[in-house]
Amino acid sequence: MNLSMLKADKTVKQQLTPSAKKRKNKETFEAYLYLLPSLIIFAVFTFFPALFSMVVSTFRWNLPGKAMFIGLENYIYLFTDAIEAPIFWKSLGNTFYFAVGVPINLIISLVLALLLNRKIRGVGIFRTAFFLPTITSTAAISVVWLWLFHPAQYGLFNSILISLGIPIQSWLRDPLLAMPCLIAMGIWSGMGYNIIIFLAGLQSIPSTYYEAAKIDGANTFSLFRFITWPLLGPTMFYVLTVGIINSLKAFTEIDVMTQGGPLNATNTTAYYLYQNAFQFFQMGKASAIAVLLFLLMLLLTWIQFRFVDRSVHYE
Amino acid sequence: MSSLTMADAALKRKRVARKRLVNGAQNGVWFLVVCALAFAVMLPFIWMIVTSLKSPTEVFAYPPTWIPKEFQWSNYVEMWNEAPFGRYFMNSAIVAICVTVGQLTSCVLAAFAFARMEFKGKNVMFMIFLSTTMISSQVTLVPTYLIMRTLNWIDSYQALIVPFLANAFGVFMLRQSFRTIPKELEEAAKLDGCSRFRFLWQILIPLSKPILASQALFAFMGNWNSYQWPLIITNQDSMRTLQIGLRYFVSGEGSTQWGIYMAAALVVTLPVIVVYFLVQKTFVESMASTGLKDI
Numbered sequence: 001m002n003l004s005m006l007k008a009d010k011t012v013k014q015q016l017t018p019s020a021k022k023r024k025n026k027e028t029f030e031a032y033l034y035l036l037p038s039l040i041i042f043a044v045f046t047f048f049p050a051l052f053s054m055v056v057s058t059f060r061w062n063l064p065g066k067a068m069f070i071g072l073e074n075y076i077y078l079f080t081d082a083i084e085a086p087i088f089w090k091s092l093g094n095t096f097y098f099a100v101g102v103p104i105n106l107i108i109s110l111v112l113a114l115l116l117n118r119k120i121r122g123v124g125i126f127r128t129a130f131f132l133p134t135i136t137s138t139a140a141i142s143v144v145w146l147w148l149f150h151p152a153q154y155g156l157f158n159s160i161l162i163s164l165g166i167p168i169q170s171w172l173r174d175p176l177l178a179m180p181c182l183i184a185m186g187i188w189s190g191m192g193y194n195i196i197i198f199l200a201g202l203q204s205i206p207s208t209y210y211e212a213a214k215i216d217g218a219n220t221f222s223l224f225r226f227i228t229w230p231l232l233g234p235t236m237f238y239v240l241t242v243g244i245i246n247s248l249k250a251f252t253e254i255d256v257m258t259q260g261g262p263l264n265a266t267n268t269t270a271y272y273l274y275q276n277a278f279q280f281f282q283m284g285k286a287s288a289i290a291v292l293l294f295l296l297m298l299l300l301t302w303i304q305f306r307f308v309d310r311s312v313h314y315e
Numbered sequence: 316m317s318s319l320t321m322a323d324a325a326l327k328r329k330r331v332a333r334k335r336l337v338n339g340a341q342n343g344v345w346f347l348v349v350c351a352l353a354f355a356v357m358l359p360f361i362w363m364i365v366t367s368l369k370s371p372t373e374v375f376a377y378p379p380t381w382i383p384k385e386f387q388w389s390n391y392v393e394m395w396n397e398a399p400f401g402r403y404f405m406n407s408a409i410v411a412i413c414v415t416v417g418q419l420t421s422c423v424l425a426a427f428a429f430a431r432m433e434f435k436g437k438n439v440m441f442m443i444f445l446s447t448t449m450i451s452s453q454v455t456l457v458p459t460y461l462i463m464r465t466l467n468w469i470d471s472y473q474a475l476i477v478p479f480l481a482n483a484f485g486v487f488m489l490r491q492s493f494r495t496i497p498k499e500l501e502e503a504a505k506l507d508g509c510s511r512f513r514f515l516w517q518i519l520i521p522l523s524k525p526i527l528a529s530q531a532l533f534a535f536m537g538n539w540n541s542y543q544w545p546l547i548i549t550n551q552d553s554m555r556t557l558q559i560g561l562r563y564f565v566s567g568e569g570s571t572q573w574g575i576y577m578a579a580a581l582v583v584t585l586p587v588i589v590v591y592f593l594v595q596k597t598f599v600e601s602m603a604s605t606g607l608k609d610i
Contacts, residue, residue: 024433030511031434037421038444041481046447049458056458115349118342128595129353132360135591137540139558140580143565144363147573154377156362163378188356249453252542256562270453277457278547287457294454301449 050294057287067284074288088289090264091272094179095248098268101183101190102243106236108187109194114224116195117202127195134192142256145185146172149257172258175265182253182266194239201235202228241304245297269293367391367577374573390578394564397575400582402553403560407539410475410556415534417480419527425481426489427515431501447483452543460547470554475545479538485530492526493519529597536587557583 057074061067078088112130116123133141148156149171158168172178209227218226251270254260260267260275267275269289277286366374367390368383394400428434429441459478468474496519504514520527545556555563561583565576 027432028434031428031432031437034424034428034432035440038425038481038483038486041421041478042444042447042483044462045459045478045481046450046455049455049462050450052458052461053454056461112349112352115345115352118345126349126353129357132588132591133356135536135587136584137542137558137587139540139542139561140584141359143561143576143580144359146565147366147577148359148362150573152375154375154379156379159377159379188359191356245451249451252558255542255546256565273453273456274543274547277460283457283461290454290457294451297451298449 053287053290053294056283057291059284061283063281063283070284074285075292077285078288078292087264087267088269088272091267091269094264094266095268095270097179098183098186098250098266099244099247101186102240102247104183105187105190105194105243106240109191109239110198110232110236112191113195113198113202114228117199127199130195131192133189136189138189138252139256141185141189142253145181145253146257149181173262175263178258178262178265182257185253185257186247186250190243194243197235197239198232201232205231237307238304241300241307245300248293248297248300269296363577363581366573367575367581369574371572371574387574390574391582394575394579394582397572398560398564398579399552400557400560400579403555403557406472406475406554407557409472410545411535411538413472413476414479414538415531417476418482418485418534419531421481422485422489422530423515423520423527425486426493427519429486430490430493431515431519432511444483444486447481456543456547463548468548470549470551472554474548475554475556478544482534485534488530489523489526492523496522525597528594532590532594532597536590539587 056067058069058071059067060070060073077084079085116126116130150156150158151168151170151173153159153162153168155168155171157171161168169177171181205228209231210223213223213227248268249270250268251274254266254268254271255274258266260271270293273286273289273293276282276289365381365383368386368388369380369390370383370385370387373380373384373387425444429437429444463469463474500518501514504518509517540558541556542558542562545559546562549555549559552560552563561579564579
């Protein structure tokens with residue numbers, strides 16, 4: 001395509017010569033050929049299932065039986081049934097309880113990122129140390145923490161408690177402690193990722209800001225309060241919302257370490273969905289839970305987009 | 316006059332020296348704090364390695380020992396005998412490699428169309444692609460399982476591979492990269508009689524090696540570590556991936572052989588850690604820029 005053609009293309013868009021039109025059609029055809037592999041996969045494994053799960057949620061479908069249309073009964077059942085509703089509500093509560101780890105993680109990661117942002121010898125080694133838990137598979141680290149939390153006296157955490165003169169705990173088998181244990185492990189494994197993001201954010205702040213403030217006599221605290229904190233704000237909000245959305249999806253550690261127990265103390269909505277679908281084989285009810293979980297995530301994503309927009313205007 | 320300036324200079328030197336000392340001490344304290352924290356973070360890994368080298372009796376000894384009395388290397392041999400870890404390893408490798416290659420191919424093609432071509436419905440298509448990132452795996456879990464059941468794909472490699480052959484995020488990242496390559500290059504190639512596909516294959520792809528490498532890395536790691544889908548879609552032991560194999564290995568047989576379990580956990584994580592050390596720089600940089608963890 002030469003320059004004069006380009007110009008013609010722009011000025012008389014409506015009246016393309018037949019040959020140019022043909023070329024354009026050819027290009028469109030070719031473009032869709034390039035998109036086709038992705039489109040097929042998305043259609044079959046993303047869009048169709050997303051719609052289908054709404055349909056399935058209106059059926060009673062206990063595998064290997066047949067499906068029967070029951071309208072909104074699955075939803076009503078989840079919210080009002082004397083046996084079902086308390087577990088469902090508890091799972092929702094647990095989901096948010098588990099998400100408490102996200103802001104805690106954020107604060108710890110920020111402190112560590114600030115520490116690592118100084119010129120310390122061997123910073124690469126430290127970064128690797130904090131980052132290793134993030135890249136390690138969740139299944140494997142769950143197995144390791146299962147052993148750390150072993151309820152007998154030879155479990156590492158219990159042996160530490162003994163040496164401090166504190167009575168031993170049953171950790172993951174204690175309904176009150178099980179969730180805090182999972183949260184602690186989540187913080188440990190998620191920290192590295194947050195630190196990397198924060199370090200990138202910190203390093204993108206121009207050093208001239210700090211120098212100018214120092215000349216004006218600002219101390220370390222006010223440097224943080226008036227430069228780092230506001231400029232890192234959008235990054236932190238991003239990490240917070242992504243972290244919460246990810247924590248709503250948490251599955252592996254729960255499945256390996258507690259299977260939702262004891263007494264549903266760690267049964268989150270995502271795990272409850274799995275139990276209904278693949279242990280009780282109630283596909284309709286599981287789909288209703290999936291739709292509700294999806295709405296919750298959509299809400300969070302919407303909040304994220306809104307805030308990000310606003311922060312851009314603010315700058 | 317000169318003595319005054321000399322005294323001044325001496326004072327200044329003293330002040331600088333003191334400042335340096337304070338800074339040095341401060342840095343020393345920071346260094347120790349970071350050291351302590353790093354050690355605390357590494358503790359589970361250290362404990363995993365230590366336990367993996369202990370004999371069954373020493374594992375249950377109280378107080379726990381930090382250095383095994385005699386190194387029980389046989390734990391690393393026994394794990395292969397007690398569960399088909401070789402098979403798990405092969406399954407994981409097949410699936411992760413196929414997904415990485417397939418996903419990268421579909422992403423490159425789609426990103427090329429979005430970055431370098433003009434076509435009807437381009438914006439709509441792009442929105443459709445991006446909207447897939449909002450649909451989480453939880454919501455598609457049950458229907459996808461039902462599809463696999465209908466296709467008779469349960470316990471098959473297809474079931475583990477095919478759903479992951481497209482990735483909108485990868486398309487987005489590659490499109491950004493492809494757009495930075497100057498249009499003049501494409502026009503020059505075209506004048507020389509180079510077809511569009513050849514331009515992609517012989518010019519664009521070689522120029523985009525770094526971003527392709529980081530995308531491949533994420534695809535591989537995400538798939539190697541994936542858990543929920545393989546758990547659901549595989550029932551036979553022979554089709555299990557490493558992560559699932561590990562889970563059933565640990566939950567079975569009364570859960571007492573912690574030495575062997577820790578050896579297995581270490582072996583399962585090792586490939587990813589090795590890859591990480593090989594490409595550490597690319598890895599950290601691309602993670603910081605894309606903000607992506609796993610699927």
